[in-house]
Amino acid sequence: MTIDQIEAQMKARALNFVGLGALVKFDLGGGDVLFIDGRATPPTVGRQGAAPDTTLTISGDNLMKLADGKLAPTLAFMTGKLKVSGNMGIALKLANMLED
Template sequence: MTVDQIEAQMKANALNFVGLGALVKFELGGGSTLFIDGRTTPPTISREGGTPDTTLTISPENLAKLADGKLAPTLAFMTGKLKVSGSMGIALKLANMLED
């Protein structure tokens, strides 16, 4: 799945991130990034954003699996497929939103 496809999928499911209350950056490698701005209603998904509260580093393939529910966020973190910097609380809140 390409970054464009992941972005489109996340935009289609943006309402899942209502209540996040933070800016989350996904670093996808190769200079590609996606942002979820959960400070707005409805949340916005874009390629540009400000200073994030939390940064998640993950491959596009694994992000697609997370978004599809085929990879549990906790498992991704524990196996090193997902790295978190910044607020772990926000990362956990996002994980719960992805698992629902």
């Protein structure tokens, strides 16, 4: 899956991130990054962002599995498919939003 496809799918789900209240960076590897700005109304998804509150390192394929409910966030974290740096509380809140 390309970064363009991932970005399009995350933009389609942007309203799921209402109430996040934080800027989250997804480091997809290979220099590809996506940001979810949950501070904006409505939330935005893009490739540009300031200093994030939380950074999640995950492959694009695994990100889409998380978003589609095919990979549990806790399992991804415990198996090393997802790494979190920054505010863990925001990561947990985002995980709940992705699961809905």
